[in-house]
Amino acid sequence: MTETPDDSATSPRGLRTAFFERSVPEMLLLPFVSLFAVALTGYTVYYAWARPFTQIIHGMVFFHFGLSLYYLYLAYEHVAKGTSVVDGPLVSRFGDSVQRLYVRLDAVVCLAATLVSAGAGYYFVTGYDRLTGNAILMGYSNTDLTLGLVVVVLAIDATRRAYGWSIALVGVGSVLYALFGSAFPGFLQHTGLSLRDVTLYGAAQLERSGVYGFITQAGAKYVAIFIMFAGLARAYGILDVILDLSQRLGKRLRSGIVHVAVISSMAMGSITGSAAANAATTGSFTIPMMQRQGVREDFTAAIEAVASSGGQIMPPVMGVAAFLMADFIGAPYVRIIQAGLIPALLFYFSVGVAVQFAVLRYGWTSDEGEDTGGILEVLFSKHALVIVSYFALAVGAFYASRRVADLPLALSGVATLGALLAGRYVHGAIATSMSGGLTELVDAVEGFFQARYFLVPMAVLVYALAVMQLSALATGLYTVLTLIAVMYVRDVTLLVIGDEPADDWVTGADDGAPTNSTVSAVVNQLFATTVKTLRGFMKGALDMAPLVGVLAAMGVIIKMLTQTGLSGKISLRMVALAGGVLLIALILAMLTSILFGLGMPTPAAYVLVAALLTAPLQELGVAEITAHLFVFYFAMLSAITPPVAVGVAVASRIADSGFLTSAKQALRIGIAGFLIPFSLVVNDSLVTWTVTGTPVAAFCVFVGVIALTAVTIGFDGRHVLGIPHRVVYLVLALGALYGPALSGYVGPSTATMLQVATATIALVGLALAQLDRLPSAVTPATELRNR
Structure with a gap:
């Protein structure tokens, strides 16, 4: 769910026209979808700021909020798209009338699920004190158990709708295994749990349940704020800015746009945390550009798929699974960043070298980069040295104001900005004249806000994590607030000093209308920026909503496996099967991680394999964080591993190349990635430093x-x-x-x-x-x- 309604208009007239062009059912549902989505992001930001209640209550509120939004949006999609949302061979083989009936019935089911999810959430949140106190001693009521079972069913059903049957069947299988454990042979056999036990462990026993367990809590506390940051970034057009800068860099390299595709996919993959989504967004731009350069179709798909997959291990964001890893291990998030930095650099270094060798071997070099010095000229050019100088000035000014003058953080940022502006004016005045210095300063400010403004929130993110070592929740909050503030400043600044405003209606220049006053134009621009901000809130919430269900479903799966004792048995069997040989255990862990990752989003795959496989690796001497990185790495690489390879599947469709051929080339380009995790175990200092x-x-x-x-x-x-x-x-x-x-x-x-x-x-x-x-x-x- 990456598309949101009303993605183009920002003027009041355009918004009103777009709204009334919709059908009556759409007009009824769209305000509720918009309100729910914006409210979910607003609530997430509010919780990060105020922390009004405990983490488990926050997880419960967020889960039911997100689940209700997901079902409500599904109902809206059914109404808006009709039979085009029909998926699966069972329904699609029937005629249009049957498909229309199915869509209408499913829309009603989704609306009912929305109400049930909201009602169950209200019941459990308001009854939290009773359910964690008297109910444990006096017993749970039939209503508690019934609603608990309903919540488990809704979580698995939402997972099926969002990610297909693969994870949903694992969830159903775990429940059936818990109920009928006595019927299984060998070490799989256990005494079996009752339906009441499944309901209690699944949801009703709040503090020790699967649905509201640590996975859902980690998702609500750590993951959500960064998913919503990604939604804001996309709504503000930061992806387009990154791609534009990448294209400029590509003109200076012999490899052209090929390495640009790797860099842009790395940058966006770290934020989005989804190989398929990253391949779809960046690939829609980079794959056609690579093909125009002469790169063969199967290689374009392979390059994009591999680069999109690896973004999930690239600090500082590392997708969403890294937040779960921090909660799993109980380590600060900055420690996860430190441990994952060299492995991520190794992966992208291997991809970059493979791409360079492939481009040179097959003669796919860019004509535009032939007359330049390539990457060395880019790195050691006069322009690059100027950028380094300004970066040093910014760091020095911030350090002096923060450490020497002991100014507050906000004032230190203002002082750093003043130092940069003064430095740019002096630079321009020396190069031209006093008046020319002012002109160059204005041009530099305009150029910054058009191309590199996203570096400000990213600098806040890195500083908060690495220097201040704040929690992921606080870091995400400050990053989101900084991004919003920067966008308001950017849009107003470009309106005042820029040549071309983003929207003609802002200045009243559309349809030949006379130009408004500056004050009116600024007010209109603030309105347009607010519309983009609310769209970003919507995008972030709608991106997070499907993940809510899968995190809860993974919590149910792990709870069922631990309560039946299967996770411990698997650990013992794995150690026994390996015969105490670490290499065999690592290979078994690799195969299992890839197997569980086929068709699953990386966070879900990681959570499952981490619960099952890290303990036996630690028993054989692997450090805890290295064991988690090992299985995380292979869960990520499942996106390019046949027969599923979701990253390759998306990229090959865009490139119009064969899936198997593209998967073969992806394995050639990414083969080093399958061997790097083993080197992390052997060279533990790459992780522990x-x-x-x-x-x-x-x-x-x-x-x-x-x-x-x-x-x-x-x-x-x-x-x-x-x-x-x-x-x-x-x-x-x-x-x-x-x-x-x-x-x-x-x-x-x-x-x-x-x-x-x-x-x-x-x-x-x-x-x-x-x-x-x-x-x-x-x-x-x-x-x-x-x-």
Whole structure:
């Protein structure tokens, strides 16, 4: 649910016209959908600010609020789109009349579910004290149990509607397993739970239930605020700004738009946290541009799918699963960011190298970038040095005002802004004249608000998390408020000093009407910005609403598995099956994580595999946070793993390429991603960070990734590699990635020396290959191949 109603008009007349063009049922439902969505985001921001009650009550309110919104929006979609919302072969094989009847009946069902969800939420929230006090001693009433069962059913049904049958069937299966455990064979057998127990553990026993458990609470407390931040960012057009900046960068690179696609997908994927949604949004722009550059269709889909998937592990936001990981482990969110930074850089470094090798091997370079110095010119150009200087000025001014002058945070930000404006004026005055300095200052301000204004809320996000080490909820609150404030300042500033306002109606220039006064134009602009802000509130809430159901369903699944003892049995069986061998346990965990991730959103897949698989890995000596990152990594990579590969499926449809062919190329580009998690276990300092161990391990693993990518692409940046060269690079890559695994045989020091030696040999070989200094006997062929 990424589209919201009324996405174009911002003027009062346009909004009114668009509203009255709708059918009567749409006009009846749309105000309620809009009100619910805006209210949900408003409530989330309010809770982050005031914290008026406990986390569990907040989770209950948010769950029922979000679930009611989801069903209400489904009813609106049924009314607005008619039979186009029919999904599934069972209904679609019938005629139009049957489909129309189905849509109408389902709309009524969704409206009824909205009311039931809201009523159940009111009942449980208002009866919280009784249900967590007297009811435990005196017993639960039939109404408590009935509504508890209804809530479990609604959570699973919402999951089915939002994400298909895969997760819903797991939820139904977990309930059936809890009820009929005595009928299962072997270690799966247990005494069985009654329907009353399932209802209590599912929802009615509030503080120890699955629906209202820690997963739902984490979603309401940590995930929601960032999902809503993403909705605001999209409503404000920040995606378009990022893509525009990426295109400008692409004109300076030989690889052209290809690396731009990787960078933009990385940036947006970190915010959205969904491989499929990211591939659909950024891919709709980047895939056609890559094809115009000459990149083959299957490679365009593969590049976009792999880049979109990896955004979920890229700090500082890391999608939504990272918030759940922080709650799972009980660690500060900044610790999750620190642990995930090098693995994320490794993944995107491997993707960037693979894309570069593929572009050079098949001759897909950009003509626009041929006459430039490429990435080095971009990084060390005069313009880049000026940007670095202003960044240093901003950091210095903020540090001086905050630490030396001891100013409050807000005043420190104002002082930093003043220092930047003064510096830009002096810069312009020196380059031109005193009056020219003022002109250049105005032009610089206009250019900033047109292209780089989103850096302000991102800087607030990073500072709040990394420096102030605030909670994720407080960080999200300040980031959202900063983004809203920046947008109001931006729109008014561009109206006053810019040449072209965003909407003609703001200045009264539409339809040949006379131009209004400046005050009237500013008021109109503030109204337009408010409309965009409310649309952002709607987008964020509607994006979060489907996730509410799946988080609750995952809570039910995990509760059923823990109450029946299955999770503990699986841990013991996994350790026994691995025979105490860590490598086997890691491979089993990898396969299970990918299997559970097929067709599931990453947060749901991660929660399930983390509950089942991290304990046995820790028993075999893997650090807790490394174990969680390991399964998280593979749950993410399931988006590019056949037979489902949702990221590839979306990208291949946009690229008009075959699914299996695109999936094959995605595996070639992303193959290093499947081996990096194992290197994290072997090189634990990449996650835990030590003064001496981390730099050495990072150097070796990064070089190993380059060598491994050369093996999978069959190209080293200059030469096509044959089988012998691939074998050599593969051996060197494995040594650089997994050298410390030999510590038990040759000792830690010798193993580290072997790792550094293989990495050094690989790096020297790759460097000599680029310079054509390899001996002729071992120099690969130079011709290009188109297959």
